[in-house]
Amino acid sequence: MSTAAAALQLRRASAAWKALGETGPIGLASAMVIVIAVLVTIFGPLIAPSDPYLGQLSNSYIGPGPGAPLGYDGAGRDVLSRVLVGARTSMLGPFFVVVLSLAAATLLAVWSAWVGGNVDSVVSSLLNVLFAFPGILLAILATAVFGKGLQAATIALAIAYTPYAARVLRGAALRERSLLYVSALEVQGVPAWAICFRHIIPNVVPLILAQATTLFGYAMVDLAAISFLSLGVQPPFPDWGVMISENLSGAVQGFPLAALSAGLCIFAVVISFSILGQRLHENYEARR
Amino acid sequence: MRVQLLFFVRRLLMLAATLLVASFVIFGSLYLAPGNPIAVLSGGRSLPPDAIKILEHRYHLDEPFLTQYWIWLTNAMHGDLGISITLREDVSILIAQRAGSTAALVLYAAILIMVFGVGLGLLGGLRPGWIDTGVIVTSAISAALPAFVAAIVLIAVFSVGLGWFPSLGSGEGVLDTIYHDTLPAIALAASSLAIVARVTRASVREEFGREHVQTAISRGIPYPALVRRHVLRNAAIPITTVTGVTIASLIASAAIVERAFGLNGLGAYLVSAANSKDFAVVQGISLVLVLVFVVVNLIVDVLYSLIDPRISLGSRAQ
Amino acid sequence: MSEQLLSIRGLTVRLPVERVMRTVLHDVSLDISPGESVGLVGESGSGKTMTARAVGKLLPAGARVDGEIRFAGREVRSLDGAAERSFRASVAMIFQDPRAHINPVRRIGDFMTEALRTNAGVSLDAASKSAVGLLARVGIDDGQRRLHQYPHELSGGLLQRVMIATALLTDPRLLLADEPTTALDVTTQAEVMGILEDLRAEFGLAVLFITHNLELAAAVCDRTAVMYAGQIVEIRASDLLHSDPLHPYTAALAAARPSIDRTASRLMAISGRPLSAFEAPESACAFAARCPHVQDACRRSRPSLVELDGGMTRCLRATELRGHMELVANG
Numbered sequence: 001m002s003t004a005a006a007a008l009q010l011r012r013a014s015a016a017w018k019a020l021g022e023t024g025p026i027g028l029a030s031a032m033v034i035v036i037a038v039l040v041t042i043f044g045p046l047i048a049p050s051d052p053y054l055g056q057l058s059n060s061y062i063g064p065g066p067g068a069p070l071g072y073d074g075a076g077r078d079v080l081s082r083v084l085v086g087a088r089t090s091m092l093g094p095f096f097v098v099v100l101s102l103a104a105a106t107l108l109a110v111w112s113a114w115v116g117g118n119v120d121s122v123v124s125s126l127l128n129v130l131f132a133f134p135g136i137l138l139a140i141l142a143t144a145v146f147g148k149g150l151q152a153a154t155i156a157l158a159i160a161y162t163p164y165a166a167r168v169l170r171g172a173a174l175r176e177r178s179l180l181y182v183s184a185l186e187v188q189g190v191p192a193w194a195i196c197f198r199h200i201i202p203n204v205v206p207l208i209l210a211q212a213t214t215l216f217g218y219a220m221v222d223l224a225a226i227s228f229l230s231l232g233v234q235p236p237f238p239d240w241g242v243m244i245s246e247n248l249s250g251a252v253q254g255f256p257l258a259a260l261s262a263g264l265c266i267f268a269v270v271i272s273f274s275i276l277g278q279r280l281h282e283n284y285e286a287r288r
Numbered sequence: 289m290r291v292q293l294l295f296f297v298r299r300l301l302m303l304a305a306t307l308l309v310a311s312f313v314i315f316g317s318l319y320l321a322p323g324n325p326i327a328v329l330s331g332g333r334s335l336p337p338d339a340i341k342i343l344e345h346r347y348h349l350d351e352p353f354l355t356q357y358w359i360w361l362t363n364a365m366h367g368d369l370g371i372s373i374t375l376r377e378d379v380s381i382l383i384a385q386r387a388g389s390t391a392a393l394v395l396y397a398a399i400l401i402m403v404f405g406v407g408l409g410l411l412g413g414l415r416p417g418w419i420d421t422g423v424i425v426t427s428a429i430s431a432a433l434p435a436f437v438a439a440i441v442l443i444a445v446f447s448v449g450l451g452w453f454p455s456l457g458s459g460e461g462v463l464d465t466i467y468h469d470t471l472p473a474i475a476l477a478a479s480s481l482a483i484v485a486r487v488t489r490a491s492v493r494e495e496f497g498r499e500h501v502q503t504a505i506s507r508g509i510p511y512p513a514l515v516r517r518h519v520l521r522n523a524a525i526p527i528t529t530v531t532g533v534t535i536a537s538l539i540a541s542a543a544i545v546e547r548a549f550g551l552n553g554l555g556a557y558l559v560s561a562a563n564s565k566d567f568a569v570v571q572g573i574s575l576v577l578v579l580v581f582v583v584v585n586l587i588v589d590v591l592y593s594l595i596d597p598r599i600s601l602g603s604r605a606q
Numbered sequence: 607m608s609e610q611l612l613s614i615r616g617l618t619v620r621l622p623v624e625r626v627m628r629t630v631l632h633d634v635s636l637d638i639s640p641g642e643s644v645g646l647v648g649e650s651g652s653g654k655t656m657t658a659r660a661v662g663k664l665l666p667a668g669a670r671v672d673g674e675i676r677f678a679g680r681e682v683r684s685l686d687g688a689a690e691r692s693f694r695a696s697v698a699m700i701f702q703d704p705r706a707h708i709n710p711v712r713r714i715g716d717f718m719t720e721a722l723r724t725n726a727g728v729s730l731d732a733a734s735k736s737a738v739g740l741l742a743r744v745g746i747d748d749g750q751r752r753l754h755q756y757p758h759e760l761s762g763g764l765l766q767r768v769m770i771a772t773a774l775l776t777d778p779r780l781l782l783a784d785e786p787t788t789a790l791d792v793t794t795q796a797e798v799m800g801i802l803e804d805l806r807a808e809f810g811l812a813v814l815f816i817t818h819n820l821e822l823a824a825a826v827c828d829r830t831a832v833m834y835a836g837q838i839v840e841i842r843a844s845d846l847l848h849s850d851p852l853h854p855y856t857a858a859l860a861a862a863r864p865s866i867d868r869t870a871s872r873l874m875a876i877s878g879r880p881l882s883a884f885e886a887p888e889s890a891c892a893f894a895a896r897c898p899h900v901q902d903a904c905r906r907s908r909p910s911l912v913e914l915d916g917g918m919t920r921c922l923r924a925t926e927l928r929g930h931m932e933l934v935a936n937g
Contacts, residue, residue, distance in 0.1 A: 128302070129309045132581055134540035137574060141314070144562040144570040145321040145328075221434040221479075225544050228436045229559045244436055248548060252456065256444035263437035271432035499706040506662050507721040507776075508694030517720075518709055525711075597756045598710055 027279060030272035037269050040084055041091040048081035052238050061255035073243070073258040074250050083261055086238035089227075090266070093150050094219035098212045100158035105165035106208060110196050113173035124170075127163035135160035135222045143231040150233055153226045157219055165211045172204045206284045214277030217270040224266055240266050299589045303582045310578045311364070314571050315357050321567075325349055329567050330373060346371065369572035374564055379572040383554060387576075390542055390553035392465060396473035397480075397542075398535045405481040405534075406527060409488020413496070413523075414515065423489060431482035435541050438475040439548040446471060456550035472549040476541060480534040487530040491523035498522070525596050532588030536581045609679055611812050612638040612661065612780055617673035619660055627670065628884035630656050631836045634673070635911055635918075640779065643806060643813040645823030645844065647859075648833035651882040654816045657833070658782045661814070662699045663690075677780070691725050698773035702785040704765035708757045715753030718772045726776070733775075740771040743808075744801050763794035767801065774805065780812045788817070799826060820859050824848065829917075832856045835892035836883020842917040850928060852919035854897050857931035891922070899927055 040047075049067060055076030063071045070079035112123040135157050142156035143149070176182065177200065185195050226232035227241030235242050243262035251259045321328040326335075329343055343349075347370075348356050363369070369379040412423030433441070446452050453471045495501065496519055504518050543555025554573055561569035619631040631653045638644050648654045659665055661675055663682060675682040677693060685693050701707040708717055719733035728736075734753060741749035744767040757765060766786060773781060783802070787795040803826060806813055817823050823830045824844040832840045832855065840853040851857040858876045878896040886892040891904045901923065909920045921927070 125302075125305075129306045132306045132310050132578055132585075134537045134581070136543065137540040137577055140543070140558060140562050141317060141570065141574055144565065144567065145317045147322075148563075217432070225434060225436060225541075228544060229547055231559065231562055241436070244440060248440070251440050251443050252448065254448045256440060256448070259440045260444065263440050266434065267432050267437055270434070271428065274432060275428075499701065499703065500709040502664055503699075503701065503707045504709075504720070506664055506694065506699045508691045508725055509720060510724065513724055517712070522709065522711055596711060598758050 026275060030275040033268050033272040034276065037087065037091060037265075037272075040087040044084040044087045048078075048084045050078040050081045052077060052081040052085045053236055061250050061253075061258065063255075063257060070261045071257045073247050075246075079243075079258050079261050082238035082243060083240070083265055086240050086243060086262070087265070089150060089233050089237065089239040090220065090224060090241070091269070093154055093223040093232075094216050096154050097157045097161065097219040097223065098216050100155070101161040101215065102165055102208055102212050104158070104162045105169055105211075106201065106204075108162070109166045109169035110173045110200055113170050113177055114192060114196055114200075127166055130160065130163040133160055135218070136225060139222065139226050140229070140231060143226070148231050148234060150223070153223060153232050157222055161215055161219065165215060168211055169204060169207065172207050173200060176200045176203055206280065206287070210277055210280035210284055213273050213280055217273040217277065220266060220270055220273070295593055296590065300586065303586055307579065307582050310582075311361055311575055312357065314574045314578070315360050318567065318571070319353070328565075333373070364572075364575060369575070370568035372561075372566050372569050374561075374566045374569075379568050382557070382569065383572055383576060386552060386554050386557050389551055390539075390546070390555055393469055393472055393476065393545070393551065393553060394535075394538050394542055396466070396469050397476040397538055400473055400477040401481050401484055401534060401538075402531060404477075405484030406488050406531070408481075409485040409527075410492060410520075412485070412489040413492025414519075420489075423485060427482040427485045427489075429482075430478045431486070433478045435475050435479065435544045436548050438478045439472070439545060442471045442475055443548075469551075472545045472551060475548070476538060476545045480538060480541075484527070484531050484534055488523070488527050491526045492519060495519045495523045521595075525592065528591050528595060529588060532584060532591070536584040536588075539577050539580055610637045610676075611640045611642075611678060612636075612814070613674070613676040614657075614661070615674040615676075617657070617660060617671070617675060619656060619665065619672075620670040621666065622668045623884075629836060629886075630883045631660065632883060632886065633911065634833075634836075634838050636831055636838060636841065638780065638812050638814060641810045641812055642829070643815060643827045645827035645830035646814060646816045646833060647818065647820050647823045647830055649818055649880045651835075651880060652833040653836035653883050654833050655784055656836075658699065658784050658814060658816055662697060662782055663694075664699075695721070695725065695776040696778050697780045697782065698776060698778035699782040699784065700766075700769050700773050700786050703789045704769045705757065705762060707769065708765060710757050712756075713753065714755050714757065714760070714768060717757075718753070718768065718775060721772075721776055736775055737771070740774055741768070743774075743805065744768075744771045745797070746771075763790055763798065766790060766794075766798055770798070770801065770805070774809065774811075777809075778811065780814065781806075782814050782816075784816045785818070787822075802826075820847070820856075821863065832859070835881040835886040837886070837892060837920060838911060838918070839893065839920045840918065841911075846917070850915075851931050852914055852917055852924045852928070853893075853921045854899050854927065854931050855893050858898075891920070899923060899931075 055072065055078075057076045059072040059076035060074055061072060062068075062076075065071070068078045068080060070083070073079050073082065108123055108127070112120045138160045139153040139156040142152040146152035182195060182199070185199065223232060224239070224241030224244070227239045228245045230245060233239035233242050235246060240262040244259045247255075247259035247262075250256070318325055318328055325347065326340060326343060326349070329347065330340075335343070348359050351359070367380050369383070371377065372379055372382055375382060408423050408426065412420040430438075442453075447454065454468055501514065501518050504514050509518075540555075542553060543559050545551070546553040546556035547559055554576070558570065558573040558577075561567075561573070614634055614636045617631055617634040618629065620627045620629050622628075634653070634657055636644070636646075636657075646654045646657060656665075660671065661677075661682065665671065671683065677697060680689075680693075682693065708714075715734060715737065718737040719728075719730065722728040722733040722736070723730060737753060738749035741747075741752060746752055746764065746767055752760070752764075752768070760768070766789075770786070786802070787798050790798060799822075802813070805811065813827070815823060815827055820830075820832075824847050827844050830842060830844045830847050831838050832842075832853065834855050840851065840856050842850075842852060842856070847856065848860050851860065855876075858874075861874045862876060864873060876896055881892055881895075887894075887908075889907055891897070891900075891909050894900050894904045897904065903922055909922050911918050911920050912924075914924055
């Protein structure tokens with residue numbers, strides 16, 4: 001990478017940091033929540049105060065107390081520890097969904113926007129069909145076919161989300177393609193794949209990031225739902241969706257804290273990602 | 289008028305094609321699963337040889353793949369969706385028994401979304417100031433509430449805490465069902481309501497700023513008529529689209545709410561069938577859900593073509 | 607002297623832009639007599655559209671207005687209820703882009719008859735008949751069929767005629783025309799201008815004709831006002847505008863347009879760029895930075911609009927510069 005390009009990247013990065021600072025208390029709070037969530041994902045098991053799998057039934061649904069700020073769940077296990085450890089699957093699952101679907105969406109969108117014509121029509125029609133499958137439905141179907149667990153659900157959700165991201169990216173790719181510098185490169189004899197990978201895709205990266213952030217929230221909700229339905233992560237692993245399912249009966253009996261704690265984590269992370277995603281989208285629109 | 293008819297026919301064909309491909313995928317998943325079809329259909333259970341023979345005959349497993357698909361599809365169109373391996377009954381009968389409960393729930397949630405989603409959006413769009421801010425905040429919060437989290441909150445507050453609503457079960461008779469379905473419907477509607485409210489507010493705001501509204505103001509059209517004829521009528525286009533799409537996707541999310549509140553509907557049945565590996569049931573319900581989704585989209589398209597006289601031969605603007 | 611139909615005195619308008627109040631119009635004064643056509647000329651940002659909107663009570667929310675706008679003797683801003691509806695019927699406005707200003711999801715007939723039906727209680731039949739009649743006057747003969755069509759089925763030129771016809775349906779006494787021909791192609795422009803002229807003569811309408819085209823205004827209007835940076839800088843009888851301008855800006859505008867009967871080795875341009883109203887200095891002549899005749903006095907205080915030879919001017923040196931305004935120092 002040339003010095004000029006590196007300097008440009010550096011300037012863009014610092015501009016991004018500055019923008020974050022200017023977003024006000026809500027933006028800052030969202031960023032903080034996300035950072036905490038990421039840290040917990042990495043270090044969760046290390047900072048959990050108690051063993052998340054060990055519980056005494058005599059502690060079932062007892063409220064907050066010394067050593068257990070969030071109380072105990074139905075099986076007498078420490079809720080806080082379970083929440084901290086469960087962050088792994090709750091965060092990594094959506095992460096993979098987003099990575100897979102955006103990779104596929106970017107490739108499909110850029111290719112179809114570049115080639116145009118029949119290829120574009122076919123790809124668009126195929127994606128339109130995919131729209132008829134709500135993510136959850138495809139995930140349930142996938143777990144029925146391929147067995148329970150995160151793998152089937154993750155891939156199914158990635159497939160279900162691809163058309164949404166692809167549609168947005170295709171529009172952006174079409175706009176890029178019509179810009180003059182692309183024609184200039186074509187005339188110089190630069191091969192199509194090089195133009196796409198070295199110029200078009202880097203220019204839509206802000207949009208890709210914005211989409212990724214927004215989709216992360218949806219993926220988290222859908223994956224937690226699948227785990228809630230006992231089709232995803234299996235107990236006793238404290239995935240947040242699993243925790244809600246396990247402690248639902250407790251909530252009905254009047255002890256909602258265990259289920260609510262997991263629910264609150266999901267809520268906080270999803271809302272933070274959605275706020276961040278909105279800001280990133282606005283940023284992209286403003287700089288266009 | 290001719291243009292509208294052509295548009296409608298074209299959309300109908302596209303949706304039929306979607307249905308065809310979706311059904312192909314649903315059917316084909318039988319072969320995607322690890323193991324041979326018999327193993328999948330039996331859900332890993334060991335069956336006596338004559339039961340296997342019945343399965344082979346019923347599913348025409350000796351025929352080529354496409355023939356099987358064709359037979360399955362035509363059977364489905366006649367209402368024959370196979371047999372449940374766990375309950376030994378026709379899948380279509382089992383679906384029919386539970387469809388009513390899901391339909392009631394989805395309808396209830398749809399009404400909530402339309403009334404409160406559009407209503408709140410209108411309130412925020414037409415009255416700036418603190419009402420608008422309140423609407424934005426409420427929308428943001430409920431948008432992040434997935435149905436099962438909302439369920440917990442609702443149960444904790446309204447069922448256990450205040451005792452206003454029951455937390456589980458369906459209830460008997462119409463009024464009792466409505467009573468039981470209230471919390472589930474709210475949980476189901478919560479996140480979709482937020483999206484509808486947001487789009488409504490944005491469309492109303494946008495329409496208000498349009499030049500043709502200035503023209504109407506300059507001619508002294510009174511405010512109520514102005515809002516009705518020039519703002520709402522025009523904003524109805526994107527609002528209808530988003531409401532329709534949201535309601536169509538309710539069907540899948542109903543599964544979660546039914547599970548959380550112990551309702552015996554199609555969604556809960558789909559999940560338990562997936563859990564117990566009752567493949568024919570999973571296929572049957574998936575097909576029904578996709579069909580409903582497609583039909584709702586078709587209705588949205590019809591409404592759209594009635595509202596907007598400008599539509600051309602392409603698909604509707606999203 | 608008959609009462610002025612429209613009388614604007616010292617109109618100053620400020621708008622909130624990103625939470626700061628900015629001046630968009632300063633000390634605008636203008637009169638229009640019944641049946642008179644007055645042109646309002648200026649570049650983008652000069653405030654001409656804003657003036658029309660102030661008269662038509664179409665200013666955005668949060669606008670601060672000082673000064674007087676009187677229509678038929680009554681202050682426009684204090685009108686409401688029935689009096690305001692009557693005012694709106696008497697003052698009609700036509701806009702630059704007809705396609706954006708007509709509701710696309712309603713039929714033409716709906717658009718044309720709405721004001722009559724809603725405000726004057728006229729029946730649909732009667733209103734439609736009037737509409738067809740006026741459509742014929744603007745050159746659309748198959749009016750009955752057109753009433754059932756949607757805006758997207760008509761061309762821009764046809765839509766502008768519909769807009770003009772609609773404006774006349776309420777029997778107005780003043781027409782505010784905001785660049786009615788700018789969005790049209792040249793041939794259609796000429797047709798529409800012709801229609802406007804005929805109708806003006808026939809109905810005895812007063813017209814405020816807004817345009818950026820000095821020649822066009824001078825050709826069709828009795829008097830022309832020139833605006834710069836949110837202020838009126840000159841008002842003059844149109845036939846004197848070119849031969850005896852009272853402000854250097856007007857002279858520069860006129861000279862900047864290449865003419866077919868002269869050969870020029872270089873195109874005349876005014877150096878610098880036009881100022882918007884909120885960029886105009888508080889205590890200097892707004893044109894000082896670009897004026898070839900500028901002197902110290904021009905930079906010391908903001909000149910007011912004064913009468914001169916039947917017109918008005920905001921140039922301190924107008925009297926001495928008359929006759930040789932076009933001799934620009936930097937060619």
